[in-house]
Every structure is written in C-alpha cells, then in structure tokens.
Amino acid sequence: MVLETKNLIIRQFEKTDDADLLEAMECPLVHQMYSNGFTAIDKVQGYIQLLLQEYQSGKVRTLAVAEKSSNKLIGSITLDVLxxxxxxxxxxxxxxxxxxxxxxxxxxxxxxxxxxxxxxxxRVQALTSNPASERVLKKSGMIYEGTLRQYFKFGDTSWDVKMYAILKEDYSSAKGS
Structure with a gap:
C-alpha cells in the first residue's frame, strides 16, 4: 500500500529508514511510544525487520510517513482495522x-x-493526550467523543486520553461540500 498526498508518501518501511527512525527517537514522546526500546541502530533495524516480515505475510499495519521530495522518513502512522x-x-x-x-x-x-x-x-477513531495531536484530529474532521480516564499506564504513571472519531457519514458530508 502506498498513498501519495501533496507533500507526503505513506508507504511501507524500508531498511534504509533506520537512521531516520533512530533520529526520531530523540524525542521523548516518540521514544516512549516504543517502550523506550530504540536506543541503538541495531534495535531500530530489528524493528524494521519485523515490519518487513509482517508486510511479506500480508499484514500492513504500521506505515512510514515520508517527505515526498526526498523520501526521508519523517513519521509513522499505524492503522488497526477491526x-x-x-x-x-x-x-x-x-x-x-x-x-x-x-x-x-x-x-x-x-x-x-x-x-x-x-x-x-x-468509523475511524484515535486517542490522544497531546494538545497538538488533538488539533490535528480536529483539523482532520474528527469529533471529540469523550475522555477515557487513566486509560494508559507507563511505569507508575497513569493518564487520561481523549477519544476522537469520524464516521463515514461525517466524511461523506464534508467531502460533498
């Protein structure tokens, strides 16, 4: 699966994304999402290898977000479909x-x-506890549905998250206007 937008390519991870992924791990919030496990290039390479194996088995869940002009990995997006x-x-x-x-x-x-x-x-939904991410979800057409109290726990810290979602009818209405 490959999606192209004006500025981005959303694609499968590649072996050559390892240095860019390690660079992104310098951000504590991103690093925490991966259970603080990506501290060295070999760990990042192992993770990318696992993703490549998933792709070969037909499972495409986690995708790279790359800058279209350079194909440089600048992020990741995960899609859990039920x-x-x-x-x-x-x-x-x-x-x-x-x-x-x-x-x-x-x-x-x-x-x-x-x-x-x-x-x-x-339906497409997302959880957030980050005000910047909340703005992204709103700009994307998602609607705040409520707060899930102490939904996540990392170590001794629990925190609330906000649930945002968009329904197909919301999307279709916005697309038609």
Whole structure:
C-alpha cells in the first residue's frame, strides 16, 4: 500500500529508514511510544525487520510517513482495522524537526480517506493526550467523543486520553461540500 498526498508518501518501511527512525527517537514522546526500546541502530533495524516480515505475510499495519521530495522518513502512522466492526483506530507521530508544517494533518486525512474509500469502513477513531495531536484530529474532521480516564499506564504513571472519531457519514458530508 502506498498513498501519495501533496507533500507526503505513506508507504511501507524500508531498511534504509533506520537512521531516520533512530533520529526520531530523540524525542521523548516518540521514544516512549516504543517502550523506550530504540536506543541503538541495531534495535531500530530489528524493528524494521519485523515490519518487513509482517508486510511479506500480508499484514500492513504500521506505515512510514515520508517527505515526498526526498523520501526521508519523517513519521509513522499505524492503522488497526477491526473489519468485523467496520472500524479502525489510528495512531501516529511526526519527527520533532517536521512538526507544525501540516504533515500530521495531511497524513491523517489521507488515512481517513483510505479507510472510507478503499476499505469501506464506517468509523475511524484515535486517542490522544497531546494538545497538538488533538488539533490535528480536529483539523482532520474528527469529533471529540469523550475522555477515557487513566486509560494508559507507563511505569507508575497513569493518564487520561481523549477519544476522537469520524464516521463515514461525517466524511461523506464534508467531502460533498
């Protein structure tokens, strides 16, 4: 699967993404999402190898977000599809050097369109505890549905997350206008 937008290519990870992925791990928030395990290039390479094996088996869940002009990895987006319920949950990150450029919103919008147009899903949702990510979700057409109290726990710290979602009917209405 490859999705192209004005500025991005959303594609499978490649072996050559290792240095860019390690660079992104310098951000504590991104690093935490991977259980603080990516501290050396060999660990990043092992993770990419696992993704490549998943792709070979037909499972495409985690995708690279690359700058279109250079094909440089600048982020990642994960799509967890539950076909039985016709829904998907997305999560994403963008390298701190590429934030506030509209890339996250562009990637999320592309994945939402893919979910509704190609996969015929009825709902796409995302969880966030980050105000910047919350703005991305709103700009992408998602609607705040509520707060899940102490939904995540890392070490001794628990925190609340906000649930955002967009339904196919919301997407179709916005697309038609």
């Amino acid at each position: 076909e039985f319920f016709a829904r998907a949950e997305i999560s994403y990150w963008i390298n701190k050097s590429y934030r506030n450029m509209g890339y996250a919103t562009e990637a999320v919008k592309a994945i939402i369109a893919y979910c509704f147009d190609a996969l015929s899903l009825n």
